[in-house]
Amino acid sequence: MQEDYINKLKTILNSPNTAEFGKLKYLTAINDESILSQFLSEIYLASVDSRSNNDLEILNEILEKWENKITSLWNGPHMRSKVQEGIPWTPVTKPISQSKIALVTTGGFYTSQQSPFETDGPENLGDWSYRAIPRNIPTNTLNVSHIHYDISGPQEDINCVFPLDILSELEKSGFIGSMADTNYSFMGFIQKPDLLSETTAIEVAAKLKADNVDAVLLTST
């Protein structure tokens, strides 16, 4: 009976795989009827409250509160990673205006000369390979292969995930010393993150070091 009720609630909460539902969609991974019912109740009350006060912010705040709660309850692959002892730390020793900055992303981007990522990969483990993205590539020629987030944003403008053009402009304005000649894309659906941390992440780190990169801005989706 309870299972039926939970399944009915999940049917109600089924949502399109668009950016707006990107965090809320994980409600359907929660098998706790009290949490699902509480969400529906709070959204209902906030909707009416929002209307009666003519204040959309009331509903926005409830939605944001639940996005935080849902993502903290999510038992994703990051919970299955080995956690290193301590926190890796290298102090910044020169101003950003004298630093070479590289971009690394998990957004799943590749050039027309490269092969796409395997979005689910063998045995549904994902794909922990990477693509080297040269800085001078026209960003509107980059492709994206990822099925676990709404890619319509970067398909329209890659800078909303992988800000290559933005970093190039910051180099021209002198805010950063220089942009790395090669930046890197991974694809974030990796069900055993240690496969990444013990292989391809080490390769990319070595390449960045060989390129004398001072710091990396890593964007996730």
Next chain:
Amino acid sequence: MADVIKPPRTVHVKFPFGRPMGEPNNKEQQKVITIDALNILSSSNTPGQITELPYKWRREDYIEIAKDKMYTL
């Protein structure tokens, strides 16, 4: 996720998944977020620090924010 993985420095924005740097074609927003992140890189002295940016999705004027922060867009 940053609480579990413990990267050296994390900047968090309450934006939808798939738009961490902002809306498509909103160059002012993307630039403000990028500059904020790079400023935190240079100012952060606490390993594992997670900095929450205050911006609300689609409810900010990034030209005004950049003016207040004296960022060159």
